[in-house]
Amino acid sequence: MDLNGISALLGARPAGHSLPRGLYSDPAAFEFDMEAVFGRSWLFAGFEAEVRNPGDYLSIMIGHWPVLVVRGRDGALRAFHNSCRHRGSILCKPGNGNAARLTCPYHRWTYGLDGRLLAAGRMPDDFDKGDHALVSLHLETVAGVIFICLAETPPDFSVLRLDLAPLLAPHRFDRAKVAHKSVLVEYANWKLVMENGRECYHCATGHPELARTFPVTADEYFDLDGSEARAFAARMTDLGLPTGPVGEDWWQAVRFGLNPGNVAMTVSGDFAVSKLMCDLGGGDIGSLRWAIEPNNFCHSTSEYTFAFNAMPVAPGETHVVSTWLVDEDAVEGVDYDVATLTQLWTLTNLQDKEFAENNQIGVNSPGYRPGPYSPSAESLTLRFVDWYCAKAADYIERAAA
Secondary structure, eight states: OOHHHHHHHHHHSOTTBOOOTHHHHOHHHHHHHIIIIITSSOEEEEEGGGGOSTTEEEEEEETTEEEEEEEOTTSOEEEEESOOTTTOOOSSOSEEEEOSSEEOTTTOOEEOTTSOEEEOTTOOTTOOGGGOOOOEEEEEEETTEEEEEOSSSOOOOHHHHHHHHHHHGGGOGGGEEEEEEEEEEEOSOHHHHHHHHTOOTTHHHHOHHHHHHSOTTOOTTTOOOSHHHHHHHHHHHHHTOOOOOEEETTEEEEEEOOSTTOSSSSSSSSOSBSSOSOOGGGGOOOEEEEEETTTEEEEEOSSOEEEEEEEEEETTEEEEEEEEEEETTOOBTTTBOHHHHHHHHHHHHHHHHHHHHHHHHHHTSTTOOOOBOOTTTTHHHHHHHHHHHHHHHHHHHHHHO
């Protein structure tokens, strides 16, 4: 399928509807998504808490593309293509680690934490190490959150930095640590995984544990109404906590109140961590939901931050990477128990895995036709799909110019 084929599929989508089948299942559409969307967007990569000390690194896969985020000896964070300048081997396998230098496991070419090539054995006398540094990527941080972009010229980042930082700051990511991280394999296209993650139309019956604390019937963008919502907004103002909403077409953030009688987003509705990340109001501050297109959403409560990242792997395979942050002084087994801390979102992820995989099987049917989204219950899903279509169309237009 060439760009004309992709363009035809985009043009065949009725307004307000899901996408044509090919955009969810065709291998050529997947490769297009990697180039047009993941190759040209700011992507949530992780937290500074994961790479706090010099030599700490975070190695991730974005589709088929290996990426490395490294903390230098000078304290600066840098991002590189995780590809040796000799014959292309990855330097660090996916995951977290620490290294004094970055050494290729293949032929031992060695790089500094700043990406400079330091050693390359058995090369000729006229070989110039200065011409063979690691290839850099754009990197930005906001209140302890790491973003990367693979594009030569990245989209403007200034509004996100200005508007999101005040909402994140009270959660003190600079004093956070990773309590747990997991990877869940879902046999569904990344867009189906994200469409599911952008709506709660299915939550009342599909996520009974989440529905205890989460306002699953909220319309539009957590557009809660009534005396309880007004009281929550007034209380946040008194505490000096900004609530939003803020955002652009590719990201959003808003703080909302939990269901009455609950102080935490847990299975019980009670705190799972005794050492809070934000103790304003005794920790009864609802949840700050922030989300970055194309593949991320997070919830920051008083006791933890949960991050969801849907990493594309193949047309029908997505790896959901989940991360839980807690206060750096919280002691496992004393201030929190990992199983209790992670129970709610682990259950929710497993339930969503089944929904997304069922969705993929049904979309593969020759009887599938794009269906209409609910303007209220699926407003964020519609927003995501509209954003995707606009991003794809812009790429095609630029390629044709």
